Amino acid sequence: MKPRRKDYWPAVGRLLKDDNYLILVIAYGINVGLFNAFSTLLNQIVLNYFPDSASDAGRIGLALIVLGLIGSMVFGYLLDTSHKYKATAVWAFSQSDMSLQLS
Numbered sequence: 442m443k444p445r446r447k448d449y450w451p452a453v454g455r456l457l458k459d460d461n462y463l464i465l466v467i468a469y470g471i472n473v474g475l476f477n478a479f480s481t482l483l484n485q486i487v488l489n490y491f492p493d494s495a496s497d498a499g500r501i502g503l504a505l506i507v508l509g510l511i512g513s514m515v516f517g518y519l520l521d522t523s524h525k526y527k528a529t530a531v532w533a534f535s536q537s538d539m540s541l542q543l544s
Contacts (some may be wrong), residue, residue: 480505 456462480502487498520529 442507483505484495484498487494487501488538491497516529516533520526
């Protein structure tokens with residue numbers, strides 16, 4: 442079934458009026474923005490503290506991406522099987538907060 446062009450814009454309008462969708466878009470945008478900003482500045486941050494570690498900054502960036510992919514697969518599977526979205530989000534935020542408190 443081929444989608445009709447006249448059905449597109451009303452669907453976009455309904456999405457832009459949906460509060461849950463807007464919260465999701467804003468949260469995703471913040472996440473992507475922070476990741477891109479950190480990835481862009483990673484070399485400068487590492488070289489500021491470790492002047493001879495240019496190649497290490499690349500390895501740290503690689504680890505960020507690979508571990509993010511693995512974490513996405515693991516948590517995606519766990520969320521798909523358990524359906525405990527809120528509990529998982531609270532746990533992840535508490536772990537993130539704890540790691541910031543310890544550093």
